[in-house]
Amino acid sequence: MSRILIADDHKSTREGLALALGGLGHSTHVAFDGEDAIAAVEKYSFDLAMVDIQMPKKTGIEVLEAFAEISPETSVVMMTAFGTIELAVEAMQKGAVDFITKPYTLEQIEVKIEQALAGRRLSQENAYLRREDELRYSFDEIMGESPQMQAVFRRIQTAAPTHSTVLIGGESGTGKELVARAIHQHSTRREKPFVKVNCAALAEGVLESELFGHEKGAFTQAVKMKPGRFEIADGGTLFLDEIGESTPAMQVKLLRVLQEREFERVGGTRSIAVDVRLVAATNRNLPDCIREGTFREDLYYRLNVVPIEIPPLRERREDIPLLVAHFLLKYNAEIGKKVSSVHPSAMELLTTHSWAGNVRELENAIERAVVLAQGNEIAPDDLSLNAPSPEHHLESGTLTERVEAFEKQLLWDAYLKANKVKADAAKLLGIERTTFRYKFEKYEL
Numbered sequence: 001m002s003r004i005l006i007a008d009d010h011k012s013t014r015e016g017l018a019l020a021l022g023g024l025g026h027s028t029h030v031a032f033d034g035e036d037a038i039a040a041v042e043k044y045s046f047d048l049a050m051v052d053i054q055m056p057k058k059t060g061i062e063v064l065e066a067f068a069e070i071s072p073e074t075s076v077v078m079m080t081a082f083g084t085i086e087l088a089v090e091a092m093q094k095g096a097v098d099f100i101t102k103p104y105t106l107e108q109i110e111v112k113i114e115q116a117l118a119g120r121r122l123s124q125e126n127a128y129l130r131r132e133d134e135l136r137y138s139f140d141e142i143m144g145e146s147p148q149m150q151a152v153f154r155r156i157q158t159a160a161p162t163h164s165t166v167l168i169g170g171e172s173g174t175g176k177e178l179v180a181r182a183i184h185q186h187s188t189r190r191e192k193p194f195v196k197v198n199c200a201a202l203a204e205g206v207l208e209s210e211l212f213g214h215e216k217g218a219f220t221q222a223v224k225m226k227p228g229r230f231e232i233a234d235g236g237t238l239f240l241d242e243i244g245e246s247t248p249a250m251q252v253k254l255l256r257v258l259q260e261r262e263f264e265r266v267g268g269t270r271s272i273a274v275d276v277r278l279v280a281a282t283n284r285n286l287p288d289c290i291r292e293g294t295f296r297e298d299l300y301y302r303l304n305v306v307p308i309e310i311p312p313l314r315e316r317r318e319d320i321p322l323l324v325a326h327f328l329l330k331y332n333a334e335i336g337k338k339v340s341s342v343h344p345s346a347m348e349l350l351t352t353h354s355w356a357g358n359v360r361e362l363e364n365a366i367e368r369a370v371v372l373a374q375g376n377e378i379a380p381d382d383l384s385l386n387a388p389s390p391e392h393h394l395e396s397g398t399l400t401e402r403v404e405a406f407e408k409q410l411l412w413d414a415y416l417k418a419n420k421v422k423a424d425a426a427k428l429l430g431i432e433r434t435t436f437r438y439k440f441e442k443y444e445l
Helices: 011-023 034-043 060-070 082-093 106-132 147-159 176-185 204-212 248-260 286-292 297-303 317-335 344-352 358-372 399-417 422-429 433-442
Strands: 003-007 027-031 048-052 075-080 098-101 166-169 194-198 237-241 277-282 306-309
Touching: 003 011, 003 034, 011 027, 011 106, 027 034, 034 048, 034 060, 048 060, 048 106, 060 075, 060 082, 075 082, 075 106, 082 098, 098 106, 147 176, 147 306, 166 176, 176 194, 176 237, 176 277, 194 204, 204 248, 248 297, 286 297, 317 344, 317 358, 344 358, 399 422, 399 433, 422 433
Parallel strands: 003 027, 003 048, 048 075, 075 098, 166 277, 166 306, 194 237, 237 277
Antiparallel strands: none
């Protein structure tokens, strides 16, 4: 449950509240005056504080003001006698979430606490949504008329209403996040947060803190308690992108959350129960990773309850004109141009290109073409695809020409897959960096 501070100078009040709240499953800490309450919040993190208005050394108002500076994420409920209601109203104007008058019943306290904690959870969710500027997605954003994509749509429709874990596979740039968002948007959790974490973008220690949160003082930079993504996503969907990049130690922690539906913040000892629907995605072949010993087999089976595999763009070329039309509309609106068509020869280049970066690469190509287009039509030169598709060049020519065309395409595909970092592209191909650079310049890529 929650960690609650009780600050009251009357021993019977604070100990009685601590006993009652402990019986409700909360963890409590008591403070006997205002200074003791401020010292407690400087040392520990609290979800909620029950603070008496009238206390020696520091008043409840002064405690509230200190909390606003030291631990603004802690919700404060003021406790007041009938004659000090005006002070309680002042406290609410300064940030208290509610007040309760003495004498009170346990039922009244329970209601006040539940309301305050619910408000705190909502504030956390809203803050996360504002930071991430989350958008609502529907199937309209996942374009495709091919049989492969229609099969993906059917699987989304089947999986979305359930609470089952989903594992999305597919190459980089195929739209795995769009599928994850569509699953959330068409589920019963749609009114709750959709929270994303990229497992490949964060070091293990940082990832653990992001996922599970941390207590104040858990490490040098932990100046205050921070809720993790699991906590923020409670009731909603947590999307773990690039799950195949997680370390074995992190995989153990994720397996425990999937099995027990609870976790501890970094530096904490209290278990936090969550109701989260997990959707994971990877561009790796996890069965191969299991055989190589880099991915846990038990975690794979926990994740792979409902598998969805997104086909690469080269395997659904009939969808390319539809995607091109969609991106034309999008970037005409964003850039303020009126490029209404694609020259047939340019469309042929688009439909025969290999698209190592999949839909993401296609979108970038259309954005660039809209910017470069001189009239209302995209010409072949506007696309700047650089390397032609192997299908276009292996049908004719001498053996040397055909080998060079294939090598040229391999270099370009690796360059795109490595996010245009030549050293990483060389690693993908298993060649020296200097060799890659030489060939890249040789083919004028």
